[in-house]
Amino acid sequence: MSNYIGNxxxxxxxxxxxxxxxxxxxxxxxxxxxxxxxSLGAFRTQEDMLFF
Incomplete structure (x- = not known):
């Protein structure tokens, strides 16, 4: 059994x-x-702009 971490x-x-x-x-x-x-917080728009 492991300890609970966080909320x-x-x-x-x-x-x-x-x-x-x-x-x-x-x-x-x-x-x-x-x-x-x-790693999951980036996306590319239709105008080829990259946002983080």
């Missing part, structure tokens, strides 16, 4: 952190939130 506001990052802690990896939810926001 409901950042459920994806907290869940991923708890999952990784179950296999011995201690990753902060804030790091996962930052990495996830960066």
């Amino acid at each position: 409901g506001a950042y459920c994806y990052a907290n869940s991923a952190s708890m999952l990784l802690s179950s296999v011995g990896e201690k990753i902060d939810p804030g790091l996962l939130e930052t990495i996830g926001g960066f």
Whole structure:
């Protein structure tokens, strides 16, 4: 059984952190939130402009 981390506001990052802690990896939810926001936070418009 693993310990509960965080609150409901950042459920994806907290869940991923708890999952990784179950296999011995201690990753902060804030790091996962930052990495996830960066990789998923970019899009391209029809005018070929890139927004982050």
